[in-house]
Amino acid sequence: MAKQTSVDEDLDSSLSYQEKFESTDHIFSSSIRKLSDYVSDCIVVLDTNVLLIPYTLRNEDVAEIEKVYQTLSQKKQLFLPKHVAREFAANKDKKLAELYKTVCDRNVTVLKLPDAAILKDTPEFKELERERRKLEKASETYNGAVKKLAKNIKEWSWNDPVVQMYSKFFNSENIVHHEKNDNYVKSELERRNKHKIAPGYKDSGKDSNAAGDLIVWLTILNIGENHKKNLIFVSEDRKPDWWNQSNGAAFSPKFELITEYKRASSGKELSLLIFSEFLEAFNVSEQVVEDIKKSEEEFRIKRIERNKLNRRPRSLILRELERSGKDIYHCQVCGFESGENNILEIHHIEPLSQGGDDNVSNIAILCPNCHRSMHSRI
Template sequence: MSEKKQNSNKEQVIFALEEAFPDAEGIFTAHFKKLNDSYESALIVFDTNVLLLPYSMGNEGLEQLKGLYKQLIDDDRFFIPKRVAREFARNRNKKLAEIYNSVLQRKIGKSKNNLNYPILESLDEKKELDAAFSELENVEKNYYKAIDKLASTIRSWEWSDPVSSIYSELFNPNVLIEHAKSKDDLVKELERRFLLQIPPGYKDSNKDDGGVGDLAIWLSLLELGARKKKDIIFVTEDIKPDWWNQSNGSEFLPRYELIDEFRRETAGSTLHIIRLSKLLEIFKMKQELIEEALVAEKKRKERFNKLFQAMRERKKREALRFNSLEKEEKIAEMKAWFFSNYEDPAQSCPYETREGGYQYIWGGPYDAREEIEGEFSGVVSDEIINEVVDDLETICWEWSGVPDEHPEDEH
């Protein structure tokens, strides 16, 4: 990175609060509507996870959702960012595969009658057991045949499963919204938010898309609000700190940076962020549907918590292992981990002369402190983390992801 750009980035970081909250007066003078005062006229925008949630719900619930969505679409109040549609297309088959595998797991293995003891053969009780086993075999045969038939039906759905069929019927082109930024401008905006730690997206640097997905959705939502000059209810099951302030591992309040940016971009409108179950509640849907949505949300959160707990357990094991190492060994392992995942962009990223910066085609730019703290906080002391980060920042201010393979030298 050029020294000029590095100095510019440092200056931006120093004034990160000014970048995140440019309208200081509005922090105290802005008036935000309560959800109950907004929902009757607010626009509704769905996240990907909300489109996927009905795969955990029944047909009766789907029909009720269809009725609500149709009414909102007819009223020109229901919208889906194009990025959400694309993420749905990518993840839909994963949900179907999850259902398909759950069905096949019902095949727990055939029962066996392997009491091969001649001394038992003349007993009436043994003959009674053999007759019962014969009946069981017939029942099992029909049971497994039904499992195969159900699995075959799921495989045959292709793009006509119950959820996708409803969406195909309802979601016309007017429902889809898109931000106006080019791919290059979107990446630059993502880099700016990474640098200043402005949500959303900057905490998703380790995702496959480097966090650009959440940003694309956010910018689409912002432009819709600015164009329509209306409040927006963003419906999402995402509980990550990119969108929420956390309390005891759960979402507490939406990030104020998001609420304030929406207000500024929409001439004073209000943004609400809620779950699907809350949307159903405020629109006074049947209690059975609300309960079904709550159950689906609970299952989704339990899966998330299970992954989170596994990560915590891994950190505990790492902490125990690191405790047995000398300081120099700890530092060496931390740096080895870092360099296996991140590198100086000069190694693999094209340099844009006109813009005076690298094009982060392998993900990034990544901040050394954020990545080291994310991996080793709670494993080693802050003193060691600071020492490693200081060493890394003497090499490079911003980092690229490591490509799967470096291109071979043609010479």
């Protein structure tokens, strides 16, 4: 039998629909235009993770990306939320540090030959020793070049080539912020967390920058309200509070996001794209797009590995769930009661393989049968 809900919980659930879909005007009458219909005359907003990608790319790739940004900038179609600029400032040195380590790790060491008397008088050993000396001399030259490059990276500070590129396109005119005050942002974050309204409610358990997604979203809405234009938001994140999920992956943007932007922009379209999709839409060469896809895959793998390292023991997660008011003794699907020998399992709503984490908002408590059934549908 399904778990019984209280009247208050049932009312909250119904009110959440009302909060998510404030207006019903677009539900049956909304016609969404194809991206190809408006890509040449839309606003493009970039997320922090997209700004950081060029630190991992070839010069040829960056040059092609720069051409796209230049075209958008000249047509006044390129925008950056101030919060994104600040996140970039907080994270770009980490990218340089990773690059510095990668270069330093390229130092080579020429191993000494075995000190065995029976080998030293053989012609083969003498030949090998001559070749080793040549290799050692070449390695000294090579390691010297590695050291110079590493020193160059260390001296870049805030003047690295990526920042130099962005300085051509971003300024006080297109680095923008929403017009809401801090009290509004705080109350709006609480409202969205309570009713699980996109975006940002999945960040409610984060230790820092929990309001980041909402601040960026409010800026996007503000851009739409001021410019009344179709908009592309380019981000490597495909979180379940922004995207509907299917088969363990992002399927489509949340309808409430699309309609909220339509209301703010007087009926204009919103598209959410990852960087490779964005570049494809702007006809960048296949080679560059493939390089970006490889970088995106590396980003995804690193995020999964980071989440695995950050996973907490089951007992700690259950304790936090209980403190937050969640029932950890009944399956959230069928209502099965586990009793003292708690055999219920932790299910990640956004899978760890998709970047999900152990935040309370991303966890459901399920019995083994419902857990298996849930994963068979993913």
